[in-house]
Amino acid sequence: MSDALLEAGERLTPNTPGANADAIAQGIATDVLARVSTVLPRTGGPYPLHAPEIDGNAWRYVKDCLDTGWVSSVGAWVDRFEDMLADITGARHAIATVNGTAALHAALLTVGVKPGDEVLVPSFTFVATANAVSYCGAIPHFVDCEIEGLGIDPAALDAHLAWIGEVQGDTLINRQTGAVIRAMIPVHCYGHPADMAALCEIANRYHLTVIEDSAESLGSRIDETHTGRFGRIGAFSFNGNKTITTGGGGALITDDDLLARRLRHLTTTARTNDGADLVHDMVGYNYRLPNINAALGCAQLETLDHKLAVKRRLSLHYRDAFADATGVQYLSPPSWGESNNWLCALLFDDAPARDQVLTSLNAAGYQCRPFWAPLHSMKMYADCPRASLAVTGHLSACGLTLPSGAGLTSEIKR
Numbered sequence: 001m002s003d004a005l006l007e008a009g010e011r012l013t014p015n016t017p018g019a020n021a022d023a024i025a026q027g028i029a030t031d032v033l034a035r036v037s038t039v040l041p042r043t044g045g046p047y048p049l050h051a052p053e054i055d056g057n058a059w060r061y062v063k064d065c066l067d068t069g070w071v072s073s074v075g076a077w078v079d080r081f082e083d084m085l086a087d088i089t090g091a092r093h094a095i096a097t098v099n100g101t102a103a104l105h106a107a108l109l110t111v112g113v114k115p116g117d118e119v120l121v122p123s124f125t126f127v128a129t130a131n132a133v134s135y136c137g138a139i140p141h142f143v144d145c146e147i148e149g150l151g152i153d154p155a156a157l158d159a160h161l162a163w164i165g166e167v168q169g170d171t172l173i174n175r176q177t178g179a180v181i182r183a184m185i186p187v188h189c190y191g192h193p194a195d196m197a198a199l200c201e202i203a204n205r206y207h208l209t210v211i212e213d214s215a216e217s218l219g220s221r222i223d224e225t226h227t228g229r230f231g232r233i234g235a236f237s238f239n240g241n242k243t244i245t246t247g248g249g250g251a252l253i254t255d256d257d258l259l260a261r262r263l264r265h266l267t268t269t270a271r272t273n274d275g276a277d278l279v280h281d282m283v284g285y286n287y288r289l290p291n292i293n294a295a296l297g298c299a300q301l302e303t304l305d306h307k308l309a310v311k312r313r314l315s316l317h318y319r320d321a322f323a324d325a326t327g328v329q330y331l332s333p334p335s336w337g338e339s340n341n342w343l344c345a346l347l348f349d350d351a352p353a354r355d356q357v358l359t360s361l362n363a364a365g366y367q368c369r370p371f372w373a374p375l376h377s378m379k380m381y382a383d384c385p386r387a388s389l390a391v392t393g394h395l396s397a398c399g400l401t402l403p404s405g406a407g408l409t410s411e412i413k414r
């Protein structure tokens with residue numbers, strides 16, 4: 001049987017749990033509920049997974065847009081939001097966009113991803129990572145993750161590329177498909193930084209352009225360097241469920257002046273700056289963040305440090321609560337980086353325990369979600385090239401995310 005069939009088989013027909021397995025899963029669920037309730041008391045619920053926290057100057061700044069009529073795609077708040085983002089991340093340039101998916105799309109186009117190219121992406125990520133590749137007419141090539149940081153596994157990637165890849169001049173060719181493998185998109189899953197030192201080293205060796213999907217990792221760093229600054233371009237999301245929100249929104253960061261100019265051009269309908277109004281010199285995109293969203297974003301960024309501190313405390317409480325648990329581990333940030341702790345997560349030894357815990361926690365008012373389904377299991381991506389994806393399968397079947405919002409602050413014990 002091919003490993004595709006094996007993996008599908010494992011997902012679709014888990015060992016039918018006997019009465020004993022049922023009892024074990026039930027026991028773990030009772031234990032997990034008790035541990036979670038030492039962090040968030042049962043009387044304080046229900047606890048949402050990650051609700052937006054509209055605080056600080058949000059009302060004042062948004063009202064300014066309403067009062068002045070500057071609600072759309074031009075305005076002072078957009079410029080201010082970009083300046084604040086550049087400041088926080090340390091990047092030379094920040095360009096605000098309508099959402100994180102658009103940011104990824106613009107990034108890939110700008111570094112020259114072409115129809116028919118392959119782009120390495122983890123199968124374990126939100127679907128937008130692969131969709132942005134598809135929007136370019138390119139093909140996602142799925143690679144596996146490691147458990148410590150939940151990012152692309154550098155060792156597995158290196159072995160896979162040694163097996164299927166062939167460097168010709170300064171391009172990497174997939175020997176099995178004949179396509180150019182142009183780029184790689186590491187994702188900082190649930191806020192934990194991927195192992196960027198190792199991944200960038202591999203990217204250099206194989207002539208891969210690195211675009212970081214930092215949608216979930218505002219505030220996450222490795223040795224003081226903000227995520228999104230290791231690759232050529234980093235893409236962020238400010239959707240309602242992310243660490244800070246603009247309602248819907250995103251941004252691109254880069255240190256490269258030329259790329260920044262191109263990104264800004266492409267995301268603002270490619271309008272020329274030659275004084276003639278309404279002249280456009282290529283097929284651009286209407287991807288600019290509206291001023292009203294940016295106003296909310298400025299207020300949100302002002303309280304980012306507070307949000308990060310609360311989330312860090314919550315993560316440490318969960319870690320302590322699960323320190324001596326069996327059958328399950330709390331997924332603390334990796335040794336190589338600092339996480340914004342966007343979503344706190346548990347990983348179980350087996351799927352029946354995870355499924356039982358999901359049911360029990362949700363019934364008790366703790367909103368939890370299973371980890372993403374693997375992208376290579378979805379029908380539009382089932383035929384894409386891929387590496388062995390054993391860890392991805394395990395994560396998807398055995399992981400869940402816990403209530404993690406900064407708004408849980410007053411409810412946190414201690």
Ligand SMILES: *Cc1c(COP(=O)(O)O)cnc(C)c1O
Pocket residue numbers: 099100101102125126128129187213215216236237238239249250
């Ligand atoms: C949220 C998210 C995106 C997309 O961002 P939107 O603003 O929702 O378009 C992309 N990648 C990852 C990993 C995300 O979590």
